[in-house]
Amino acid sequence: MKIIKIFIKLLLITFLTLFFGKTYAASIDHFEVTMNPSTAKTGETIDITIEAVDVDNNTITDYKGSILVFSESDPEADFPSVLKENSYTFKASDEGKIKFENAVRFQTIGVQDIHVYELENETVVGIAEVEIVGEDTVNNAEIEIISPETGITIGENKIMVSGMTNKNYNVKIKLNNELEFESTSNGEGIFEKEIRGLKQGANSIYAEIIDADGNVLGKSSEVNVRVESNKPRIKNLTITPNGEVKSEEKLELEIVSNVGLSEVNVIINDILIKLEEKGEGIYRATTSAPKEPGNYSVDTVLKDEIGNETKELGVEIITVLENKESAKEPKKESEPVKKEETKPVVKQNEVITTCTKDTKVTGLKLTKLKTKSVLNWNKVKDASKYNVYKKLSNGEIELVKTVEEPVFTIDIVGDE
Structure with a gap:
């Protein structure tokens, strides 16, 4: 009978322990405070970690109390803005432990301290120390x-x-x-x-x-x-046929340069021709010689993937011969054609074009060179002429020039 009573008491004690252990959290005993680094120079920022623990140094994960953080040894110590008025209230997400990075700076040489007090109970405290050394030491x-x-x-x-x-x-x-x-x-x-x-x-x-x-x-x-910013450079430029060519004769262009250039362009008679890489460092394109007789400079523009650009003027000269047969033929008079111009829509100070045909101008592109800028666009089928306009500061549109080819050159004078 005595054995049965002892067994019942043991069961009761076990039940009460389990019940109260699950219902009530452990009470806080003190704060564990650490500072990192443990030795620092004047003005250096130091991390502070504050942990609420029970009498057995176990973290109280549901602690939500409010604390006061300050230094008794160095009143000039700087604290972060998160410690408003040197106080902080633990959140559920902290789970009883909070770290303040770059939290404090001490201005006084020697052993300095950090004190942590619980606002509701001043007997719950935590203290940590750090050694502050002078400039000569570090x-x-x-x-x-x-x-x-x-x-x-x-x-x-x-x-x-x-x-x-x-x-x-x-x-x-x-x-x-x-x-x-x-x-x-x-x-x-x-x-x-x-x-x-x-x-x-x-x-x-x-x-x-x-x-x-x-x-x-x-x-x-x-x-x-x-x-060594290796700007792209031309190793060789070949134009076939070269030298003297016929009006509007087919020309084969080839440039040998750096491998993998993002842009390789040739400009003849203000017309920009884009070359494609057909082999390692070999760029080719086909174009036509200018229509009118005369000498024409061949300019080049090369650009690599990181933005290095090389412009060379007058790399070659081609001469377009006069077409004698066409010169002897009498000119035929054509009947006047009624022209309908499209209305341009432009921004202020923008140079734009229209053509003498009711259609849209596409492929508008501006290429800037050392002494001029070249504006060109896609050729419009059956268009005989193109009008180039500019928009004035008062909003009005002014005709700059009428051209027969889809290109317009703007000369750069001085610092313009």
Whole structure:
């Protein structure tokens, strides 16, 4: 009988323990406070982690109390805006543990502290300490550029620089001792910054650790980078037939240049001809010689994928001969044709075209050269002439010129 009573008491104790254990959460005993790094220089940002724990140091995952965070040792310590009036209320998503990154800066050398109090119960506290050292102590702090590697050659005037140092350091990257670019190392001590303005030829790059007052605490080894922007260039231009050609005779164009250019164009008589890459670095197109007799300059425009552009004027000269047979034939008088012009719709200061046929002008393109700009468009079937207009500042449209071919040249004078 005695054994039965003891067994019943044990069952009752087990039941009460399970019941109350599931119904009520453990009460908070204190806060575990940690600061990272444990040693820092004046003005360096430090992470703070605050964890609500019970008497056995188990995290109280449903803790939603309010806390006060401050430093007794350094009244000038700076806290982040998230700690409004140095207080914080735990959220359900915190699950009893919160980390404030780059949370505090100490301005006083020595061992400094952080105190955490529960607002509802001042006996629930947590304390952590950190050693703050002066600038002389942290001089020659380590910093290293990982990328780019020294001695490389690139084809543009910009490059991404990355490296390693301590976490939360202010980093200044210097290019040729002239240009400066600022960055900050992250929680793992990694910094990264794209720098621009590299000059043609040799360039030197190094990184420095800078404190809040602009003093240099450490300097990396120098990295040397060479820039050779290989602009596209013509190795050979072939026009078949070459030299003297007949009016409107078929011409075969071939340019040998860099492989994989994004644009290869030839301009003859202000007509832009686009060449296609038919082999490695070999670009071809077919066109017709100008109609009117005379000497015509052959200009070229080459462009690669990163935007390097090369324009060359007068690479070749072709001579169109006068067609003697057509010159002897009497001109036939044609009956006047009634012309209907389309109404142009343009923006202010825009040069536009219409043709003497009731249709739309398509393929409008402007090519800018050193001494002129060439406006050309798709040829309209049965169109005899094209009108080129410009829109004035008062909104009116003014006729600039009437042309017979689908091209119009604008000469560039001075700095226009």
